[in-house]
Amino acid sequence: MDLEQTVVAAETLLKPFTVGAPSREVSRIDVVIRRADLPAAVKALVDARWGYLAAITGLDHPWPKPKPGAKPAEPPAEPVGPIEDRLEALYQFVNGALVATLRVSVTYHDARVPSICSIIxxxxxxxxxxxxxxGIIVEGTPDTGRLLLPDDWPDHTYPLRKSFKGLNRAV
Amino acid sequence: MDTQQEPRKTFVVPIGPQHPALKEPGHFEITVDGEIVTAATVRLGYVHRGIEKGVEQRNWAQAMYMLERICGICSHVHATAYALGVEALAGVQAPPRAQAIRVLVAELERVHSHLLWLGVAAHEGGFDTLFMYSWRDREMIMDVLEGLTGNRVNYSCNVLGGVKFDVDDTQADAIRRAVDFLEPRTHHYLKVVTTDETLIGRTRNVGKMTFLEAETLGTVGPTARASGVPRDIRVDSPYAAYPDFPVKTITATAGDLEAKFVVRIQELFESYRVIREILDKLPAGDLAVRVKPRVPPGETVSRVEAPRGELFYFLKSAGGPNPDRVKVRTPSLCNWGSVLATAPGHKLADVPMLIAGIDPCFSCNDRLVTVRRRSTAETWTWAKLRQYGIEYYR
Incomplete structure (x- = not known):
């Protein structure tokens, strides 16, 4: 299967779940999907045996800092732009030379995604x-114990969020 | 007092995290029912260093040196994956000579890594003669890499936009001599691992993984290829100079430990061939192009084939002097699942070989799981487990 066919196959499989137009590079296709559609979209790829899950990447898009002197803008209650003021989870599937990314955005106050462990x-x-x-809660994931961080790491402290600047531990 | 009905009594053998024989920290809990393993878990994270966060505080050039230190065995592929990604974001391409030197060092690194693994795997199986010989031969490659880069590990060969040093004729001859010496040795090792009765007793039909299992468990690299899954980024998505110096994917069908030996050793021949070809046809030209300190905003994925399999980098730039996000997914992380899945049903004595079979790299992946079950426990050191395996098969 050449690259173009792989792209078409991925686009066809993901079309029912895609919100807006997918973005494309030579060896990459990104589709934005709704959180609720995530398991179905993953299942579509897995059932068609389209590649394998290479990684889940988290991203933090904080509300942009106000320019100096400008009145600080109040972050809206509901997210407005495609990327501002929210967390994003990227489900990266790989098939040959192509990387297909399912992008799911969640807000800080409702940072939850469904688990895909029943499928993969x-x-x-x-x-x-x-x-x-x-700090994105994965609903229904079989194991929620500590994986990488030490056992005495404080709860609700997420080191890869942009707001994390280090622990204020008494020395 | 416990009034619940006790399930069938099993016994957990915890190993590690600190033990003198295994070089890196990892904690394993092997549940056994008599002699047979019924469950296996591993808890990593003892050498988690927060590098992904660390690089966000550094500029694009500094980040490479930090990422190169994720792994001491395959440091060069980390820097290469990162440099290729940054170059893609910046819209520049390293010159052909630089790309060829990157591949040259990558293949030398693969040779040293596979020979290192051969020794470690033989040692875990109690075959210390093979361990001593393969490590002696590996020194040839270490000397070559030191002569080329100045370092035995963390070669620091890349810069953003190219490489740092050239390969002159004297160095090329030294590399050729080393490869000429190693090739017949490697043929000998291939013969040993496929004919030596004692080693075959530990490897043939042990840790078998079918094509379907290897595919669905998401394994990569030689672990996948030993089960016939043809995943090799050098072939699937050629990067750097691999379009000009193509490699052949080596696969086996058996999926057992012996196949993992055979695949890795046969890959050495492929590496020798590519190394010679690059030395003969090294393109002329510059070693590096300039990359501006601020990288335009964007996202990219960079994938390279490390000795252990696919190394996956996700890079995001916000247009500033620092990376906005660097995500690293190392091949060992993908392959752990295959050990935990294949261990049940095997004898406890096979576990050291099963773990060694994927060529695990703790610093690389430092992550994972522990399921604790109530039961009696006795802590073994890795040395004790290894000795147990050897005694068992004596």
Whole structure:
């Protein structure tokens, strides 16, 4: 299967779940999907045996800092732009030279995504890392214990969020 | 007092995290029913260093040196994956000579890594003669890499936009001599691992993983290829100079430990061939192009084939002097699942070989799981487990 066919196959499989137009690079296709559609979209790829899950990447898009002198803008209650003021989880599937990314955005106050472990059991590590590092709760993931961080790490402290600047521990 | 009905009594053998024989920290809990393993878990994270967060505080050039230190065995591929990603974001391409030198060092590194693994795996099986010989031969490659880069590990060969040093004729001859010496040795090792009765007793039909299992568990690298899954980024998505110096994917069908030996050793021949080809046809030209300190905003994925399999980098730039996000997914992380899945049903004595079979790298992946079950426990050191395996098969 050449690259173009792989792209078409991925686009066709993901079309029912895609919100807006997918973005494309030579060897990459990104589709934004709704949180509720995540398991179905993953299942579509897995059932068609389209590649394998290579990684789940978390991203933090904080509300942009106000320019000096400008009145600080109040972050809106509901997210407005495609990326501002929210967390994003990227489910990266790989097939040959192509990387297909399912992008799911969540807000800080409702940072939850459904687990895909029932479809891809080996995703458990990636999901636990996502929770630990970004505080995105993965609903229904089989194991929620500490994975990478030490046992005495404080709760609700997520080191890969941009707001994390280090622990204020008494020395 | 416990009034609940006790399930069938099993016994957990915890190993580690600190033990003198295994070089890196990892904690294993092997549940056994008599002699047979019924469950296996591993808890990593003892050498988690927060590098992904650390690079966000550094500029694009500094980040590479930090990422190169994720792994001491395959440091060069980390820097290469990162440099290729940054170059893609910045819209520049390293010159052909630089790309060829990157591949040259990557293949030398693969040779040293596979020979290192051969020794470690033989040692875990109690075959210390093979361990001593393969490590002696590995020194040839270490000397070559030191002569080329100045370092035995963390070669620091890359810069953003190219490489740091050239390969002159004297160095090329030294590399050729080393490869000429190693090739017949490697043929000998291939013969040993496929004919030596004692080693075959520990490897043939042990840790068998079918094509379907290897595919669905998401394994990568030689672990996948030993089960016939043809995943090799050098072939699937050629990067750096691999379009000009193509490699052949080596696969086996058996999926057992012996196949993992055979695949890795046969990959050495492929590496020798590519190394010679690059030395003969090294493109002329510059070693590096300039990359501006601020990288334009964007996202990219960079994938390279490390000795252990696919190394996956996700890079995001916000247009500033620092990376906005660097995500690293190392091959060992993908392959752990295959050990935990294949261990049940095997004898406890096979566990050291099963773990060694994926060529685990703790610093690389430092992550994972522990399921604790109520039961009696006795802590073994890795040395004790290894000795147990050897005694068992004596």
């Amino acid at each position: 059991p080996s995703a458990t590590l990636y999901e636990r890392e996502l929770h630990e590092m970004f």
